[in-house]
Amino acid sequence: MSPLGVVERLLQLVPVLLGISIVVFFMMALTPGDPVELMLGDARATDEQRQSLRHDMGLDRPMHERFLVFLRNAATGEFGMSFHHRRPVRQVILERLPATIELTLAALVIALVVGIGLGVLAAVRRDSWIDRLSTVTALVGVSMPGFWFGILLILLFAVTLGALPVSGRIGYEGEVPFVTGLLLVDTLVASKFASFFDALRHLLLPAVTLGLAMAALLMRVTRSAMLEALAQDYVTFAEAKGISRARILFRHALKNALIPTVTVAAIETGTLLGGNMIVETVFGWPGLGRLVVEGIFTRNYPLVQAAVLLYAVIYVLLNLCADLLYATLNPRVRS
Amino acid sequence: MSDPALLAIRGLRTWFTTRQGVVKAVDGVDLDVLPGECLGVVGESGSGKTATFLSVLGLVKPPGRIEAGQIIFGGRDLAQLPAAELRALRGRDIAITMQDALTALNPALTVGEQIVETIRAHDRGVAGPAAARARAVELLRLVGMPEPERRLGDYPHQFSGGMRQRVMITIALSCRPKLLIADEPTTALDVTIQAQVLDLIATMRRQLGMSVVLISHNLGVVAEYCDRVALMYAGQVVESGPTRAVIAAPRHPYTQGLLRSMPLLSDPDRPIRPIAGQVPDLIDLPEECRFLPRCPHAADACRHDIRLLPAGAGRWARCVRIAA
Ligand SMILES: Nc1ncnc2c1ncn2[C@@H]1O[C@H](COP(=O)(O)OP(=O)(O)OP(=O)(O)O)[C@@H](O)[C@H]1O
Ligand SMILES: [Mg+2]
Secondary structure (H helix, E strand, O other): OOHHHHHHHHHHHHHHHHHHHHHHHHHHHHOOOOHHHHHHOOOOOOHHHHHHHHHHOOOOOOHHHHHHHHHHHHHHOOOOEOOOOOOEHHHHHHHHHHHHHHHHHHHHHHHHHHHHHHHHHHHHOOOOHHHHHHHHHHHHHHHOOHHHHHHHHHHHHHHHOOOOOOOOOOOHHHOOOOOOOOHHHHHHHOOOHHHHHHHHHHHHHHHHHHHHHHHHHHHHHHHHHHHHHHOOHHHHHHHHOOOOHHHHHHHHHHHHHHHHHHHHHHHHHHHHHHHHHHHHHHOOOOOHHHHHHHHHHOOOHHHHHHHHHHHHHHHHHHHHHHHHHHHHHOHHHHO | OOOOOOEEEEEEEEEEEEOOEEEEEEEEEEEEEOOOOEEEEEEOOOOOHHHHHHHHOOOOOOOEEEEEEEEEEOOEEHHHOOHHHHHHHEOOOEEEEOOOHHHHOOOOOOHHHHHHHHHHHHOOOOOOHHHHHHHHHHHHHHOOOOOHHHHOOOOHHHOOHHHHHHHHHHHHHOOOOOEEEEEOOOOOOOHHHHHHHHHHHHHHHHHHOOEEEEEEOOHHHHHHHOOEEEEEEOOEEEEEEEHHHHHHOOOOHHHHHHHHOOOOOOOOOOOOOOOOOOOOOOEOOOOOOOOHHHOOOOOHHHOOOOOOEEOOOOOEEOOHHHHO
């Protein structure tokens, strides 16, 4: 794709985001439940206090005015105050973002390694027990709800075996100075190796839970793409040249098989973001996903709107990424 | 079949087990390739030409399988050779160019990589990457590729059909094989390019002193380029011998019919008569002459398995009328 094509795609983001803004705004605004009541809870507040809070939050203004304010905020990247935290939304989100990025990246790595690895193996050993086993596992992996699988893992590894922590990102004693916000990186930067392994142990179960469905999907895609590649004339010709089996598998077949796999992976990473909300809630992971879930329950309009817009931007960028990767891997598209 | 052959195929059977039944794609092929010669292999589509020579290289994929026969090359039976030894021999001693260069070259790898990996697979790491690259450039120049250095970095789809064919020939010749199998090297090309490619193969054969098997639909092409010819019909060789002698006086009714169905340059007004009937289904073939249903000389004697019989100087034919 030419640089101009990339710019064009980025410009297409504008109407997409506008559309999403409208949907998000009205979905939140029209959902029953009053943020003021939810915030005050049982507290015996006077009508005056209620009124003043409503005014502070801008909720006393008419809907269309609130929408215009929201649009102006969105355009400048400012989303006002989070109702619940009484701090700027942007600050609250940026604090939670690294935890989600770390979890998503870990899940992505697991999905890529396991999915592509098993997919290649299943294709090479077609119809063997390993092929059947991974096919069944993949089927289970795609169809099992993430929260349920997560709870099973907690029961087995954390409760029964006591081998891994139940929730959180790191133990209290493992705190390290903020550098990137990714604990696996920050602990290494601070040379605290015990903390690094602690963070890794906390990360393992949620990352596996989050990555499972994607690993299963990638396994299926890789397997069928490998089988297709291995049946091509160019593989027969490569064999006729007398080059090694490993080269044929990993250079000739896999290079072609990765074209669909990587494209699917880039798009599916967006789905991982959605999965975060469930997994972070199950594992008490202090990330953006859990923040949004809490925000929905407390009708924290500014927070949810900002987060959903952020998700939308990331999702569209991932799609762009998928197209770029496709073009990079596929010489026929590139020229 | 008395000369010491470079490659001797005896009683080769390669069958494909499909849901409809067993496809006997190659069913008792006997064939010799002599040192330094060019052997033409001619037959209609589906007669088993490609399957025969993929069997030689051990590259028949399931559901296909070599059921019987010997493939003697350099004193060894390739049909019995362990996989690793067969791989070492492929590309180094016997090389092939496939029917369609567009699908045979890997679309995701540069042609440079595809040439270099072949060179490096067989010289046991003696030549480093740079030396192998230099060799690739030299070979591409030899086959008439303009600007070979620059084109090493290009992908197959960036070449014309004729140039792709040259790339495939380069790969096949990169390790100076003793035998080149050229599977219909010109079917996909226009007439002028066809002649260039065939001339290139002929030149390389002389330079390397190798044998060439030229698989073709076209008896005219074979008449021009090949010392000997073998005609295949429904998975069997039905006639073989010196090209000129076979064309001048064909012994098998199939060869006779094939020649009558071709226009002649010397006598353009001669009526063209296609062979009546159809190629038989290769599933559940009866134990009798394969050409029987279409043969003008069909007789009761043809109703059992016919073998290749000597039919004059260096000639063989699979027809009962030879023995009579
Ligand atoms: N994988 C396969 N499964 C079933 N049958 C096959 C398979 N491959 C080849 N055949 C059959 O084997 C027979 C011989 O095929 P082959 O490709 O050797 O013919 P050919 O003489 O090379 O023809 P062409 O001139 O079209 O290349 C055909 O009837 C074909 O249908
Ligand atoms: Mg063929």
